[in-house]
Amino acid sequence: MRVAPELLLFLPAARRREEQAVACDGTSTLGHLVEALGVPLPEVGALTADGVRVGPSHQPSPGERVEVAPVPRPQPVPLEPGQDAPRFLLDVHLGTLARRMRLLGLDTAYHNDMDDPALVVQANEERRVLLTQDRGLLRRRALWFGAYVRGARPDDQLRDLLDRFAPPLSPWTRCTACNGPLVPVGKEEVAPELADGTRRSYDVYGRCTECGQVYWRGAHGGHLEKIVQEAARTVAAARAARPASSPGAPGPGAGGVDSAAS
Numbered sequence: 308m309r310v311a312p313e314l315l316l317f318l319p320a321a322r323r324r325e326e327q328a329v330a331c332d333g334t335s336t337l338g339h340l341v342e343a344l345g346v347p348l349p350e351v352g353a354l355t356a357d358g359v360r361v362g363p364s365h366q367p368s369p370g371e372r373v374e375v376a377p378v379p380r381p382q383p384v385p386l387e388p389g390q391d392a393p394r395f396l397l398d399v400h401l402g403t404l405a406r407r408m409r410l411l412g413l414d415t416a417y418h419n420d421m422d423d424p425a426l427v428v429q430a431n432e433e434r435r436v437l438l439t440q441d442r443g444l445l446r447r448r449a450l451w452f453g454a455y456v457r458g459a460r461p462d463d464q465l466r467d468l469l470d471r472f473a474p475p476l477s478p479w480t481r482c483t484a485c486n487g488p489l490v491p492v493g494k495e496e497v498a499p500e501l502a503d504g505t506r507r508s509y510d511v512y513g514r515c516t517e518c519g520q521v522y523w524r525g526a527h528g529g530h531l532e533k534i535v536q537e538a539a540r541t542v543a544a545a546r547a548a549r550p551a552s553s554p555g556a557p558g559p560g561a562g563g564v565d566s567a568a569s
């Protein structure tokens with residue numbers, strides 16, 4: 308088995324090399340063997356056996372050479388009718404990433420107290436991509452669409468997410484606290500709610516339609532502005548370097564391999 312370099316981080320350190328000899332029992336599926344190495348199936352793209360595209364339900368035979376590729380980047384996400392951008396659900400430890408994604412206008416659900424089964428239920432019901440750093444969560448068969456977030460720092464996590472999905476961005480349109488959409492609001496309208504310093508120094512730009520929070524380009528405006536500009540550059544670079552894979556390409560669907568088949 309040859310494992311793509313992008314997937315080696317999932318292997319135990321002692322086995323972290325591209326060429327792997329894998330015992331072949333004649334009954335295990337390729338999907339099972341890949342997962343047994345430590346690679347969650349939602350991270351896997353094309354699988355080939357002796358150069359021929361196969362699915363995760365393929366049963367390798369002795370001597371076969373199998374190649375395991377990562378999901379393509381940008382990775383397409385199936386959209387529901389009327390939906391123009393992917394929606395996301397973040398695992399409990401990704402609160403800072405959630406706020407940054409909302410700043411960029413990405414529809415991002417996040418709760419700091421949800422167990423794994425509840426996360427899978429919400430992701431599936433609302434057709435949200437579940438982002439996590441928990442490989443066990445990505446192995447759940449019932450999960451519609453999951454993705455592992457690379458990086459320990461929120462900066463790196465955000466860059467990885469934007470590079471992977473290259474989603475359309477609408478900065479300053481969403482409440483970073485609750486994910487509600489913002490509506491534009493005049494400064495006069497909210498003046499009574501603002502402290503004197505804020506009223507003098509900053510421009511109001513929105514009010515959350517769900518929790519009522521008022522937003523203005525405040526003391527952290529420069530920092531947030533930098534995040535927004537950097538994000539736009541990352542998405543542009545991802546789209547330019549690797550245009551979305553051509554329609555009609557053979558093999559597993561947009562959401563990585565079809566886990567139901569393995």
Ligand SMILES: [Zn+2]
Pocket residue numbers: 482483484485486487515516517518519520
């Ligand atoms: Zn809100």
